Amino acid sequence: MADAGQQKKRIPSSWFVIAVVVIMGGVYFWKHYEIRLDNERGLIVNGRNENKAPGDDSQSKPSVEAAAGGALQVIVPPNEVPPLTTMTIATWDLSPLSFEKLSDETRARRIAEVIADFDLIAIQGIDRTTQPLDEIIRRINATGKSYAYAIPKNIGNVPEYVAFIFDTKTVKYDPAKTRDVVEPTLSYRPLVAAFSTVQPPPEKAFTFYLINVKIPADRRDIESRVLGRIFRQVRDEDPDEDDVIMLGNFGQPVRQIDSLRNIPYLAIVHNDLPTTIDGLGSTQNIVFDNQRTVEGIGNAKLVDLIKRFDLKLSEAAAIAEHLPICAEFSVFEALSLRPNHVP
Numbered sequence: 001m002a003d004a005g006q007q008k009k010r011i012p013s014s015w016f017v018i019a020v021v022v023i024m025g026g027v028y029f030w031k032h033y034e035i036r037l038d039n040e041r042g043l044i045v046n047g048r049n050e051n052k053a054p055g056d057d058s059q060s061k062p063s064v065e066a067a068a069g070g071a072l073q074v075i076v077p078p079n080e081v082p083p084l085t086t087m088t089i090a091t092w093d094l095s096p097l098s099f100e101k102l103s104d105e106t107r108a109r110r111i112a113e114v115i116a117d118f119d120l121i122a123i124q125g126i127d128r129t130t131q132p133l134d135e136i137i138r139r140i141n142a143t144g145k146s147y148a149y150a151i152p153k154n155i156g157n158v159p160e161y162v163a164f165i166f167d168t169k170t171v172k173y174d175p176a177k178t179r180d181v182v183e184p185t186l187s188y189r190p191l192v193a194a195f196s197t198v199q200p201p202p203e204k205a206f207t208f209y210l211i212n213v214k215i216p217a218d219r220r221d222i223e224s225r226v227l228g229r230i231f232r233q234v235r236d237e238d239p240d241e242d243d244v245i246m247l248g249n250f251g252q253p254v255r256q257i258d259s260l261r262n263i264p265y266l267a268i269v270h271n272d273l274p275t276t277i278d279g280l281g282s283t284q285n286i287v288f289d290n291q292r293t294v295e296g297i298g299n300a301k302l303v304d305l306i307k308r309f310d311l312k313l314s315e316a317a318a319i320a321e322h323l324p325i326c327a328e329f330s331v332f333e334a335l336s337l338r339p340n341h342v343p
Helices: 002-032 105-115 131-141 217-237 305-309 313-319
Strands: 033-038 042-047 063-066 072-075 086-097 120-127 147-150 160-167 171-180 191-197 207-214 244-249 266-268 284-289 296-302 325-330
Touching: 086 105, 086 207, 086 244, 086 284, 105 131, 105 305, 105 313, 120 131, 120 207, 120 244, 131 147, 131 160, 147 171, 160 171, 160 191, 160 207, 207 217, 217 244, 284 325, 305 313
Parallel strands: 086 120, 207 244
Antiparallel strands: 033 042, 042 063, 063 072, 086 325, 120 160, 147 160, 171 191, 191 207, 244 284, 266 284, 296 325
């Protein structure tokens, strides 16, 4: 009976300890966290930052939300950029991309808006000056982004040239490895540039060469014969880099180009669907060796200018006769399945 009495005396003290712990926990939670109910996002729990000055978001942390369905998710504050796992590489023939074309405010705004959707884009059909590219970059960066372009060294010697436009927060390029290919057979010089992704550490970043090409439709049978040789040349000349991507306006469906079809393991991103405004041509494409460039995820997409901007056919054609296409690539370097030479 004495033991039973002692147990009854201990019970109130146990409840007292529990109550104290609960109260202290509640006080700590109230001092360090705030709870609010958002009509759209549900219950939101945020950490308090007592040392942060009003309007100072430099120490902001991701908040934990209880969504309507009850699942918790991390919300990244607007001033923090979430890490990327993939990037988009695109190609678009804007012939003729001239300052006159961009003098139309609406047209210029739409071109800049589409280009800004991609991390890296190969542009064809640029007038002999840099004015069109300067104007596009000005418009994109006015929205808070940070884009730049890579061009051939001597653009004044040709009536039309190709270039790359890229998001400097996603990719960077090596000017020392940027060059145009001098090939007498070709009407337009292909541009070769070396790029790497920015966010991963250098030892993990995806590094690659891009070859920007344009083949006129009326010379496609003659000029397409050298494309396979150019691809192999760029692929094999740098022993430290095996990732090579050729993209641009091929003048015809890539599957009809023998010099490219004869390259083993060649991946063709766009499956010969129409890439022209009138729906009659399939010339824009992206190709790479899928045994070496295993970073290529695919997911080809085409931007329908008519649907995007609710345009008439003539209005879309005033922007460009060709439609931009893109594909996704990993931002991380992957091990090639065939690290040795491929014939």
